[in-house]
Amino acid sequence: MAIASEWLDRVDPGTQRRIKGLRLITTYGIAAMLGTLLGGSHGSLSGTLLGSLAGGFALWASVFEGQSTRASSSRDLALMCVAAVAGAATMIGFSPILDRTGWPGAELTLVTGAFLVGYLKRYGILGAGIGSQIYIGQLLAYGAGLKRADLPTVAVAGVIAAVAAILPRVLSGPAEHPVLAQPLDSIIAANGGASRELRMGLQAAIAALAIVLLNHLVRLEESAWAITACTYVIAGTTFGTIDRVRRRIIGTVIGVPLGLGCLPIALHAPIVAWALAALAMIIYAMALPERYDIACGAYAFTLILTLAVSGESSAFVLASRAWETLIGGAFGLATALLILPLGNPARKQAIRIARD
Incomplete structure (x- = not known):
């Protein structure tokens, strides 16, 4: 304790x-x-x-x-x-x-x-x-x-x-008291303008559309999970997207097995499972501002438990959360690198200030 x-x-x-x-x-x-x-x-x-x-x-x-x-x-x-x-x-x-x-x-x-x-x-x-x-x-x-x-x-x-x-x-x-944005984030917003958010939206939409096409060709177990993953890994810079993809994948591949390991609890002691899910959501809230990997792991754990308690008994479907996240992260990363890539104006601004 x-x-x-x-x-x-x-x-x-x-x-x-x-x-x-x-x-x-x-x-x-x-x-x-x-x-x-x-x-x-x-x-x-x-x-x-x-x-x-x-x-x-x-x-x-x-x-x-x-x-x-x-x-x-x-x-x-x-x-x-x-x-x-x-x-x-x-x-x-x-x-x-x-x-x-x-x-x-x-x-x-x-x-x-x-x-x-x-x-x-x-x-x-x-x-x-x-x-x-x-x-x-x-x-x-x-x-x-x-x-x-x-x-x-x-x-x-x-x-x-x-x-x-x-x-x-x-x-x-x-x-x-909400966690305030870092000063560099405000520099990004000030220098990026509407075009930056437009490109972020297009990157997420293109990645999601690519997953829809993939699902049309090769049936995915839960395509919505992959679309969600590619949507939320898109950040204000290409480097930020790379970091979010890495952290989301790490968190998910840890959280999903932990959730699957607790399936007997969800099946035989649902009250305990709900309590564990609630604890995981508290960890999620604590980690989200700074530790996206821990937050993703906590949420993946919560999702597996709540789905199991709600009646989803297929371990294959529940485990698909992991590889659907891998697919979504990969498509999100690809669009961030290839489609209207976003530079880091904050870094350029910091360099300019240092030179001045």
């Missing part, structure tokens, strides 16, 4: 990240519980589906939110929940239309979300969060196989998610 306490104090000396991690699991729990209870009391809504959507919308809105005051945080959380609803609606609306082309419409819809993840970063923290939430909404709708009849469920899930995300943030109050 002493060693663990020392490690926590070293990684998170101000306890803010631990508080955010606790807020993440609290938010998810409230949203999933409210959704399940409300769905169970109304025959027109599915409790399981409503709880899953609300929990996902609220969880990732809380992850992407990074404001310093309760009022601005509440505003951003509400907007990001709306963005998640919009993303799910685009999947429901566009997927059948794109299916008529002979290509998988759901995966093609994810390509549009991948573009927005990078492009909307030009509008700062809120823009980045909205872009990611649109993609998350698409991804959740894709995984649940939602149809037009599910649109009311999606809308209700968005309302529940907003309430569940805002309440813990209001209660955490000044105890939370």
Whole structure:
């Protein structure tokens, strides 16, 4: 316990990240519980589906939110929940239309979300969060196989998610302080301009489209996981993308086997499995700002456990998380190197300042 306490104090000396991690699991729990209870009391809504959507919308809105005051945080959380609803609606609306082309419409819809993840970063923290939430909404709708009849469920899930995300943030109050961007990041933004975010969006979209083509030729087990990986490894510089690919692969190939090793716990003691998943999400929140590899490993572990508890019994499908991440990372890296590569204006600016 002493060693663990020392490690926590070293990684998170101000306890803010631990508080955010606790807020993440609290938010998810409230949203999933409210959704399940409300769905169970109304025959027109599915409790399981409503709880899953609300929990996902609220969880990732809380992850992407990074404001310093309760009022601005509440505003951003509400907007990001709306963005998640919009993303799910685009999947429901566009997927059948794109299916008529002979290509998988759901995966093609994810390509549009991948573009927005990078492009909307030009509008700062809120823009980045909205872009990611649109993609998350698409991804959740894709995984649940939602149809037009599910649109009311999606809308209700968005309302529940907003309430569940805002309440813990209001209660955490000044105890939370988001990790501020490094000065070099602001230099990148100032020198890169809109063209940098546009190129990031195009890189992610092209990599995602290449994965759709690969899936059309060689059936992938979970192509959405590969698309997600290539989307989120794209960084503001080519070097940053290389680093994120390396860290995401390392984290995933460690987290997935750990999760598979805990499958007996998920099958025979689901409460313990949920507790382990909650602990992993706290580690995820603590590691995300600086240790992307640990964060990816923690999330991969959480995903394997939660899927197993939710009824996914195929070890092959669960293990595919690892190689789908490898595929997505490889495609993301290839586009970063070959398609509109991004230099590092921060480094050039630092050199120019040093010379002056």
